[in-house]
Amino acid sequence: MAILSTRQLTAGYRKGSIITPILTDLNLNLKQGALVALVGANGIGKSTLLRTIVGNHPPLSGEISISGNNINEISRQKLALSLSIVTTDRTQAGGLTVKELVSLGRQPYTGFLGILGKQDRKIIEESLTATGIAHKAHNFVAELSDGERQKAMIAKALAQQTPLIILDEPTAFLDVESRMETMLLLHNLAHKQNKAILFSSHDLSQSLLLADELWIVTHDRQLISGNTEDLALSGALNRIFASNHIRFDQKQGDFCINVPCQxxxxxxxxxxxxxxxxxxxxxxxxxxxxxxxxxxxxxxxxxxxxxxxxxxxxxxxxxxxxxxxxxxxxxxxxxxx
Amino acid sequence: MNNKKNNSIRLIIVSAILTALLLLLSAGNLLIGSVHIPTDEIISMLSGYQASSPVMEIILFESRIPTIITAVLCGAALAVCGLLLQTAFNNPLADPSILGVSTGASLGVAVIMLLGGGYLGGAFDSVLSGYISTLAGAFAGAMTVLALLLLFSTFIKSATMLLIIGIMVSYLASSLISLLNFFATEEGVHSFVIWGMGNFSGVTSEQLPVFSIIISIGLILALLLVKPLNALLLGTRYAENLGVNIKSTRNTLLLVTGILTAVTTAFCGPISFLGLIVPHIARLLLNTSNHNTLLPITMLTGAVMALFCTLISILPVSIGIIPINAITPIIGVPIILYIIINRRKLQYFN
The missing domain is CATH 3.40.50 (Rossmann fold)
Incomplete structure (x- = not known):
C-alpha cells in the first residue's frame, strides 16, 4: 500500500483571485522501503510541491493522503506520527545538544510537559546510532559541521518514528563526502528500516546512484515518475532543462555540455x-x-x-x-x- | 559524556548560587533603608514579636517586604516575557520594551493617569479605583500592541521586520504619550514622570495579593509553554511537524506576555532592559537553550537582578531612592555589548 498518494493534486499559489498553478494534476504514489528523489531545475517548484505534500501549504485542488488518511482531515498530532520532515530552514537550535535536538522528535509521543519515558530514551539512542551521530550526542548543535547537522536532523526525523520522511534539499550545503554519506544513510534507512523517503535534490548523479525512483519535474512543469533506470533509459532526463546546450549522457549518467564544436x-x-x-x-x-x-x-x-x-x-x-x-x-x- | 555530566552539575551550581543570592539580596533589602532598623529588631518582628515602635512595623511590613516580593515577581515576569518573545520572534533582541508592548502599556497608563487624573481626579476617590483603572489601561495598551504585532505577523514573515514594526509602534505610542503630557495638568505630568522612572515600591500591601496572584498565574502559564517553546527553536515548520499548534501557542504566548507586561508596567512603571538581558544571562550561566531548565532559571535570574537593582536604588539612603530605570541600563548595556561582541562564540546564536 502506498504511504503517500496524491489524486489530481495541483500545487501552486493563490493570491487573492490570482491563481498560479505550479504543478498540475499529479497522481503520485510512494511505497514503503523506497528512496525517491524529486529532481528538477532550481525554481521549478520542487519545494512548493514538498511544502504542499507535508501540509505547510494548501493545495490549489486535489487530494493528498498519508497512510490512507486525507491530510486535511487528520489532526496535526496524528500527522506528526505519520510524517517527519527535514528542511533547509535556519534554526535556533545551536544551544541544544544533539541529543536534546533528537529528543524533540519524541514530542508527538510525550505528554503536556514533554517528559521522556524509558521507551523514548531508547528510541533516541537508536536514532543517534542509526545515523552515525551517537559520538556527538552531547555536543552542541552549533559545534557540528553541516554534514553532522544534517545527520542530527535526520536522527530527529527517525526518533519521530514515522513511516514517511520528507527532506527538502538534504545535501544542498554539504561537501562531496557528507553528501555521499547522507545519501547512503537515506538509502539504508529506506531499505533496512522500510521507510518511505522522499527528498528533493538538484544533484542528479547522486540521485541516480541511490534513489529507487525518480520524480522528474521537467522544464515545462510536467512530472514524470518511475524507476530510476527506466527513466534514465527513456530520455526523460533530457526534459529537465529547456536548454539544448545541456544533454543527459546515458553512458556517463550525468549531464554534459551539448554545444557543437568548431x-x-x-x-x-x-x-x-x-x-x-x-x-x-x-x-x-x-x-x-x-x-x-x-x-x-x-x-x-x-x-x-x-x-x-x-x-x-x-x-x-x-x-x-x-x-x-x-x-x-x-x-x-x-x-x- | 563529559558535557552531559557538566551540564547537570552546572544546573545545580547555578541554581544554588542564584538561590543564595536571592536570599542575600532579600536580606539586604530588608536591612537597608532610609530608616535604620537594627537586625535583631527585624528578626524579632519577622518571628512574630511586637516591635519596639509601630513605625518600624509599618516600614517593614508595609514597605520593605512588599517591595521585595514585588521586585522578585516583576523581575521573574519581565525576564520570562523577554525569553518568550526572543524564542517566538526568533530574535535575540526581542523584549517587551523593544517590541513596544511596554510602551503600549505606558500609553494605557498615560491615558488613565493624565486624562483621568486631569479631569476626573477630583471626582472620585482614586485610591482603589486608581490602581484597577491603571491596570486596565496598561492591559488594554499592551494587548493592543500585541494584537497589532499579531496582525502584522500574519503577512510579514520576517522576525526582524516584525521587530522593526514593534519599534515603530513604540514610537507612535510615545508620540501619543507626549501629546497627552502636553495637554495634562502639572501634577498629572509629575506623577506620570515619577511612575515612568520605575520603582518596585509602588505596590501597597493591600494591592499585593492581587498583584501576586496575577503574576503567578502568568508565570505558571509560561512554564506550561516549555514543550512548544523547545519545538519552536527549530522554526515554525519543524514545530508544526512535531504536532505543535502554532497559532494557539503563539496566542497563549502573547497573552501571557501581555498580562505580565501590563501588570508589571501598571504597578512599577516601564522597567527597561531586564526582559532583554536576563534571558541572555541565564543562557550564558546554563550554557543551553533548552527551555526545560532555561525558563525556570531565567525566572530566578530575573528575580535576583530585580532585587539587585532595588538594593542599589536604596543604597544612597540619605538622598532617597534612585529610579530603577536609571540603574538597569548601567547593568544592561555592558551585557548586551558583551553578547554582541562575542556572538560568534556563543553557541545559542549559531
Missing amino acids: YKVNLICKDKILKRWIRNALRRNDIATDSTRQSKITIDASSPQSGIILYLQQKTITVKTIAELISFIRRISPELF
Whole structure:
C-alpha cells in the first residue's frame, strides 16, 4: 500500500483571485522501503510541491493522503506520527545538544510537559546510532559541521518514528563526502528500516546512484515518475532543462555540455579512460573528436608510454602530457584543422 | 559524556548560587533603608514579636517586604516575557520594551493617569479605583500592541521586520504619550514622570495579593509553554511537524506576555532592559537553550537582578531612592555589548 498518494493534486499559489498553478494534476504514489528523489531545475517548484505534500501549504485542488488518511482531515498530532520532515530552514537550535535536538522528535509521543519515558530514551539512542551521530550526542548543535547537522536532523526525523520522511534539499550545503554519506544513510534507512523517503535534490548523479525512483519535474512543469533506470533509459532526463546546450549522457549518467564544436581532429586511442579525458580536454577547447568526420589533424595516443603523437601536415610532434598537447594545439592556426 | 555530566552539575551550581543570592539580596533589602532598623529588631518582628515602635512595623511590613516580593515577581515576569518573545520572534533582541508592548502599556497608563487624573481626579476617590483603572489601561495598551504585532505577523514573515514594526509602534505610542503630557495638568505630568522612572515600591500591601496572584498565574502559564517553546527553536515548520499548534501557542504566548507586561508596567512603571538581558544571562550561566531548565532559571535570574537593582536604588539612603530605570541600563548595556561582541562564540546564536 502506498504511504503517500496524491489524486489530481495541483500545487501552486493563490493570491487573492490570482491563481498560479505550479504543478498540475499529479497522481503520485510512494511505497514503503523506497528512496525517491524529486529532481528538477532550481525554481521549478520542487519545494512548493514538498511544502504542499507535508501540509505547510494548501493545495490549489486535489487530494493528498498519508497512510490512507486525507491530510486535511487528520489532526496535526496524528500527522506528526505519520510524517517527519527535514528542511533547509535556519534554526535556533545551536544551544541544544544533539541529543536534546533528537529528543524533540519524541514530542508527538510525550505528554503536556514533554517528559521522556524509558521507551523514548531508547528510541533516541537508536536514532543517534542509526545515523552515525551517537559520538556527538552531547555536543552542541552549533559545534557540528553541516554534514553532522544534517545527520542530527535526520536522527530527529527517525526518533519521530514515522513511516514517511520528507527532506527538502538534504545535501544542498554539504561537501562531496557528507553528501555521499547522507545519501547512503537515506538509502539504508529506506531499505533496512522500510521507510518511505522522499527528498528533493538538484544533484542528479547522486540521485541516480541511490534513489529507487525518480520524480522528474521537467522544464515545462510536467512530472514524470518511475524507476530510476527506466527513466534514465527513456530520455526523460533530457526534459529537465529547456536548454539544448545541456544533454543527459546515458553512458556517463550525468549531464554534459551539448554545444557543437568548431574544430575537429581524429583521435586514436584504445585506452577508454585516457580517451575520455583527452576528449574532455579537447572539447573544452572547442575541438570535437567525431570519428566520422575526417580531419587534417590526427592525435595518436594508442601507446601512451611513448607519448601522445600529433600528426599535422607531414609533421609529427610527440608530447608527454595532455597539458602539452593542449598548449600545442592552441597554437595551430584555425585553417589547418 | 563529559558535557552531559557538566551540564547537570552546572544546573545545580547555578541554581544554588542564584538561590543564595536571592536570599542575600532579600536580606539586604530588608536591612537597608532610609530608616535604620537594627537586625535583631527585624528578626524579632519577622518571628512574630511586637516591635519596639509601630513605625518600624509599618516600614517593614508595609514597605520593605512588599517591595521585595514585588521586585522578585516583576523581575521573574519581565525576564520570562523577554525569553518568550526572543524564542517566538526568533530574535535575540526581542523584549517587551523593544517590541513596544511596554510602551503600549505606558500609553494605557498615560491615558488613565493624565486624562483621568486631569479631569476626573477630583471626582472620585482614586485610591482603589486608581490602581484597577491603571491596570486596565496598561492591559488594554499592551494587548493592543500585541494584537497589532499579531496582525502584522500574519503577512510579514520576517522576525526582524516584525521587530522593526514593534519599534515603530513604540514610537507612535510615545508620540501619543507626549501629546497627552502636553495637554495634562502639572501634577498629572509629575506623577506620570515619577511612575515612568520605575520603582518596585509602588505596590501597597493591600494591592499585593492581587498583584501576586496575577503574576503567578502568568508565570505558571509560561512554564506550561516549555514543550512548544523547545519545538519552536527549530522554526515554525519543524514545530508544526512535531504536532505543535502554532497559532494557539503563539496566542497563549502573547497573552501571557501581555498580562505580565501590563501588570508589571501598571504597578512599577516601564522597567527597561531586564526582559532583554536576563534571558541572555541565564543562557550564558546554563550554557543551553533548552527551555526545560532555561525558563525556570531565567525566572530566578530575573528575580535576583530585580532585587539587585532595588538594593542599589536604596543604597544612597540619605538622598532617597534612585529610579530603577536609571540603574538597569548601567547593568544592561555592558551585557548586551558583551553578547554582541562575542556572538560568534556563543553557541545559542549559531
